[in-house]
Structure formats: C-alpha cells, structure tokens
Amino acid sequence: MRALHILGNKNKEIRNKIFLLAWPVILTNLLNTLTVTVDMIMVGRLGPVAIASVGLGSQVVFISFAVMIAVSAGTVALVARYIGAKENKMAGYVLQQSLILGAILSIPLMLIGLFFSDDILSLLGAECGVVTTGAVYIKIVFLASIFTFTNFLSAAALRGAGDTKTPLYVSGIVSVVNIMLNYMLIFGKFGFPALGVKGAAIGTALSFVVGTVVYIIIFLKGKTVLNLFSNGRIFELETIRRIMRIGTPAATEQIAIQIGFIIYVMIVIIFGTNALAAHQIGMRIQSLSFMPGFGFAMASAALVGQNLGAKKIKEAEQSGWQSMQLCVMTMVAISAVLFIIARPVACIFVDDAETVNLSVIWIRILAVGIPAIGIYFTIAGALRGAGDTRWPLYASVIGVYGCRLPLALLLGFYAGLGLYGVWIAMTVEYYIRSILVVYRFKSGKWKHIKV
Structure with a gap:
C-alpha cells in the first residue's frame, strides 16, 4: 500500500509538471493563431489579390520553417539533457551555438527570397497580380529571417529548459506589435503611408525584430536559467553537428x-x-x-x-x-x-x-x-x-x-x-x-x- 501511495504521489507530481509546462505553450499557439487570423482579416479588406498574395506567400515562407525545426529539435533535446544533468552552462552554450547556426542558415533563405520569390510563385501557378504582390511580401519577410530564427530558437531552448512562460510573454509582445504595425502600415493610420500588402510584410518583419530585442534584454539581465553569453568558442563545430544530427530527421x-x-x-x-x-x-x-x-x-x-x-x-x-x-x-x-x-x-x-x-x-x-x-x-x-x-x-x-x-x-x-x-x-x-x-x-x- 505504501508503494502504491508513493507511486500515486510521483504520478501526481509529474502531472503537475506537465500542466505547468503545457498551458503556456497552448496559450502561445492560440495567440499566434489569433494574430495570423487578425492579419488575414485586415489584408482581406484589400481584396482577393491581396489575400491570395499573402496566403500563398505565407505558404512559401512556411517551407523555411523546416530549417528552423531542424535546429530547434536538436536544441530542445540537448538543452533539456544538460538542464537535467545540472550542466546549465552547457545548456546556455547550446543556445548560443543554435542561434549562430540559425544566423548562418538564414543567409541562403534571404538570398532565395530576394532573387527567386517571383519564380517560386510562378511555379506554383499563381496569376500575374498575385506573383507581383506576393513576391514583395516574401522578399521583406525573408529579409527578417535572422530575427525570425532568433525568436523561434530562443523560445525552443527556453522550453527545453522547462521555461515555457517567458516565450509566452515575448510572443504576447510580438503579437501586439505585429497587429498594431500591420494596422498602421496596411491602411495608413496615424500618419503612416498606406502600403497594403507591403505594409503587412513590414509589420510582420519588424515584430520579429522587436521580439529579438526583448529576448536579448532578457538574456542580458540573466532572467532565465540559460546564459546566452557562456564562455567558449563562438563557433564550435561539434556542438553544431550534434544539433543538426538530432534535428535533421525532424525537418525531413x-x-x-x-x-x-x-x-x-x-x-x-x-x-x-x-x-x-x-x-x-x-x-x-x-x-x-x-x-x-x-x-x-x-x-x-x-x-x-x-x-x-x-x-x-x-x-x-x-x-x-x-x-x-x-x-x-x-x-x-x-x-x-x-x-x-x-x-x-x-x-x-x-x-x-x-x-x-x-x-x-x-x-x-x-x-x-x-x-x-x-x-x-x-x-x-x-x-x-x-x-x-x-x-x-x-x-x-x-x-x-x-x-x-x-x-x-x-x-x-x-x-x-x-x-x-x-x-x-x-x-x-x-x-x-x-x-x-x-x-x-x-x-x-x-x-x-x-x-
């Protein structure tokens, strides 16, 4: 009976940990979905070509997420393992290396967006108007790839360390900034020019810049268990190899x-x-x-x-x-x-x-x-x-x-x-x-x- 009681307490403890970790992630995902929905409603006011451009452009951008998923999957596994082993310094070093890797991988994505966005949309069978407008959207969003990666990977590392609340707070800030900037830049409010789809792209890109700044401030102040500025080589090939070895199957x-x-x-x-x-x-x-x-x-x-x-x-x-x-x-x-x-x-x-x-x-x-x-x-x-x-x-x-x-x-x-x-x-x-x-x-x- 005593053994069953102990087991019951252990299971209850595990369930409590699961709930504490899960609910911020659920809210973060709901918040992101709400933000995307509000953005699409605003773009929808511009007509069918605009909404088709942003919709198709977003699908192209989503393909780049496979690269982020590869890095984030490896990051989560390594950070969680080091945190469990009480090697917090190494967990912070993994975050540092994953962000460096993300920055390197964002460069070809930016180049693809700048030079091949029209061709990609044409291959997908988009009409001329959608190709022209959608290409503008893709180019701007892809230019911000390094900031998108920083947000995505910082959140992944913190969750692997057991901190799911900080990504929720940052996501809330990013979502509010995104909606406000999109409203101002799409429709030309508060003295800003009405840029339409281009404004939606700029608003989205700048919101990730803000998110990156917030994460850097959080890490500088030492507000999390992860120390981004751990000692070690700036580029350590073995750690990056481990991240990609774990993450590549997830991306595939x-x-x-x-x-x-x-x-x-x-x-x-x-x-x-x-x-x-x-x-x-x-x-x-x-x-x-x-x-x-x-x-x-x-x-x-x-x-x-x-x-x-x-x-x-x-x-x-x-x-x-x-x-x-x-x-x-x-x-x-x-x-x-x-x-x-x-x-x-x-x-x-x-x-x-x-x-x-x-x-x-x-x-x-x-x-x-x-x-x-x-x-x-x-x-x-x-x-x-x-x-x-x-x-x-x-x-x-x-x-x-x-x-x-x-x-x-x-x-x-x-x-x-x-x-x-x-x-x-x-x-x-x-x-x-x-x-x-x-x-x-x-x-x-x-x-x-x-x-």
Missing part, C-alpha cells in the same frame, strides 16, 4: 508531411470546388483542435530530456506516458464537442448548403481521429526529447505514404466511397502513426540514445 519529417499533404489535397480537388472548400474549413478547425496537443508534446519533450539528463530513466518514461494520458483526455473532450457542434461551426465559415453539409461530415470524420493525433504528438515529443528524432520520421513517412495516400485512392475510387473514403483514410492514418510511435516508446530503445 515536416517536409515529407507537407509534400504528402499537397498530394492529398490534389486528390480532394478531383471532387470539385465545394469539396475543396469543405476540406479547407475542416483543416482550419483541426489546426485549432491541435493546440493542446502541441502544448503537451513540448512538455513531454522537455521532461523526458531533463529526466534522462538527470539519469532518472523511470521518471522519463512516466513523463511520456502521463503526458499522453492527459493529452488524450483533453483531445477526447474536444473531439466530442466538435462532433456535436459540427454544423454550427461549419456555418460560421460558409453559407452554401452543399459546402456546409460536406464540412459537417468532414469535421466529424476528423473528430474521430483527434485523440489519435494527440497520442502521436505527445509520444513523438517524448522521443524527440530523448534525441530519437528518426522514429517519428519513419512513422510519418509510413503513415502518409504507406497508408493515407494509397488508402485514399483505394477507398475513394476503388471501394466507391468517393470523397468520404478519401477523408476516412486520413483519420485511419493518424491511428497508424500513433501506433508506430507508441511501439517505439514502449520498446525502451530511446533510453539509450546518445545526444
């Missing part, structure tokens, strides 16, 4: 998922404009429902990494399983609510009856898969926190290319289920992906990975 995973997503959407397009519209509505709802999953995934990664660094192997494993349980309970609740209110939610986005009916079915199919993606997020997060970034890559590639796409064709066209079959394939794939990462985590092989 994201690229593979994005390519698979494009192919999947091409299948949906076959069923017509209403089907595509319904699909986009469902995906927007899904992205919002994923927010808790991101929070629990980050908590899982940080706690697993820290416990491994502290040689607390059992606590590391418990952190992963407890994160999964809490996330699944949250996602099941969200899933149930979405299933019930699918029609009112769909009606918010569109008036067309056919599109609404399709959206309702799609939202309900997605709702069935939301708990599975919660499992994937948290267990994949645990594996990444341990430095095992290859297995989530394998699970995603097998899931998307071995299940989702073939099953979409099989159910949609050969089984005669049409669009519904295509959508069902995506939900099935979520469960396949979650089973694969759970299998890996249960095997315990991640416990012995050297970072």
Whole structure:
C-alpha cells in the first residue's frame, strides 16, 4: 500500500509538471493563431489579390520553417539533457551555438527570397497580380529571417529548459506589435503611408525584430536559467553537428508531411470546388483542435530530456506516458464537442448548403481521429526529447505514404466511397502513426540514445 501511495504521489507530481509546462505553450499557439487570423482579416479588406498574395506567400515562407525545426529539435533535446544533468552552462552554450547556426542558415533563405520569390510563385501557378504582390511580401519577410530564427530558437531552448512562460510573454509582445504595425502600415493610420500588402510584410518583419530585442534584454539581465553569453568558442563545430544530427530527421519529417499533404489535397480537388472548400474549413478547425496537443508534446519533450539528463530513466518514461494520458483526455473532450457542434461551426465559415453539409461530415470524420493525433504528438515529443528524432520520421513517412495516400485512392475510387473514403483514410492514418510511435516508446530503445 505504501508503494502504491508513493507511486500515486510521483504520478501526481509529474502531472503537475506537465500542466505547468503545457498551458503556456497552448496559450502561445492560440495567440499566434489569433494574430495570423487578425492579419488575414485586415489584408482581406484589400481584396482577393491581396489575400491570395499573402496566403500563398505565407505558404512559401512556411517551407523555411523546416530549417528552423531542424535546429530547434536538436536544441530542445540537448538543452533539456544538460538542464537535467545540472550542466546549465552547457545548456546556455547550446543556445548560443543554435542561434549562430540559425544566423548562418538564414543567409541562403534571404538570398532565395530576394532573387527567386517571383519564380517560386510562378511555379506554383499563381496569376500575374498575385506573383507581383506576393513576391514583395516574401522578399521583406525573408529579409527578417535572422530575427525570425532568433525568436523561434530562443523560445525552443527556453522550453527545453522547462521555461515555457517567458516565450509566452515575448510572443504576447510580438503579437501586439505585429497587429498594431500591420494596422498602421496596411491602411495608413496615424500618419503612416498606406502600403497594403507591403505594409503587412513590414509589420510582420519588424515584430520579429522587436521580439529579438526583448529576448536579448532578457538574456542580458540573466532572467532565465540559460546564459546566452557562456564562455567558449563562438563557433564550435561539434556542438553544431550534434544539433543538426538530432534535428535533421525532424525537418525531413515536416517536409515529407507537407509534400504528402499537397498530394492529398490534389486528390480532394478531383471532387470539385465545394469539396475543396469543405476540406479547407475542416483543416482550419483541426489546426485549432491541435493546440493542446502541441502544448503537451513540448512538455513531454522537455521532461523526458531533463529526466534522462538527470539519469532518472523511470521518471522519463512516466513523463511520456502521463503526458499522453492527459493529452488524450483533453483531445477526447474536444473531439466530442466538435462532433456535436459540427454544423454550427461549419456555418460560421460558409453559407452554401452543399459546402456546409460536406464540412459537417468532414469535421466529424476528423473528430474521430483527434485523440489519435494527440497520442502521436505527445509520444513523438517524448522521443524527440530523448534525441530519437528518426522514429517519428519513419512513422510519418509510413503513415502518409504507406497508408493515407494509397488508402485514399483505394477507398475513394476503388471501394466507391468517393470523397468520404478519401477523408476516412486520413483519420485511419493518424491511428497508424500513433501506433508506430507508441511501439517505439514502449520498446525502451530511446533510453539509450546518445545526444
């Protein structure tokens, strides 16, 4: 009985740590989503060409996130491991090296944005007006790549160290500055010129500059456990190699998922404009429902990494399983609510009856898969926190290319289920992906990975 009591207290302690780490990440993601939504509403006032330019331009910019994900995944794993081992100085050194690496990698991105943005948009099939306006947006945003990297990597390192509140505060400042500058520069308010889409790009870029300044001030004042200005060589190849060795599979995973997503959407397009519209509505709802999953995934990664660094192997494993349980309970609740209110939610986005009916079915199919993606997020997060970034890559590639796409064709066209079959394939794939990462985590092989 005493052993059970001690175990119960230990689990409660772990759950409390998970919640403390997760809720700021959830709020940060919601804040970022709200900011993007407000920006799109403002740009939407300029007309369809403007909103298409910013929308397509943002997709191009998002591709660069794969580079940031590579660096951040390695940073989180190493920082968490060093913090757990009480080697705070080395954790700060990892942050320093990741920022230097981010600055180096931002240079080719800036050059690509400056010289090839028109060509990229043309290859995507954009109309002439969208190419011209969208290229301006991409060039300005890519010029600020070094500041975007600094924000992204600083937040990742702090979360790996167990500090999820500081990134929330900085994100709040960045979001407020972004919205204010965009309002002034898009519409020409308070004496500023009305720059339209160009103003939206400048506002976004400057907000990341402000975020960078805030992070530097925080690090200079020693307000966090990480010391950015640790002693050591300015450029240390071995640390950078370790960051990229851990992070490259995570970046590859994201690229593979994005390519698979494009192919999947091409299948949906076959069923017509209403089907595509319904699909986009469902995906927007899904992205919002994923927010808790991101929070629990980050908590899982940080706690697993820290416990491994502290040689607390059992606590590391418990952190992963407890994160999964809490996330699944949250996602099941969200899933149930979405299933019930699918029609009112769909009606918010569109008036067309056919599109609404399709959206309702799609939202309900997605709702069935939301708990599975919660499992994937948290267990994949645990594996990444341990430095095992290859297995989530394998699970995603097998899931998307071995299940989702073939099953979409099989159910949609050969089984005669049409669009519904295509959508069902995506939900099935979520469960396949979650089973694969759970299998890996249960095997315990991640416990012995050297970072």
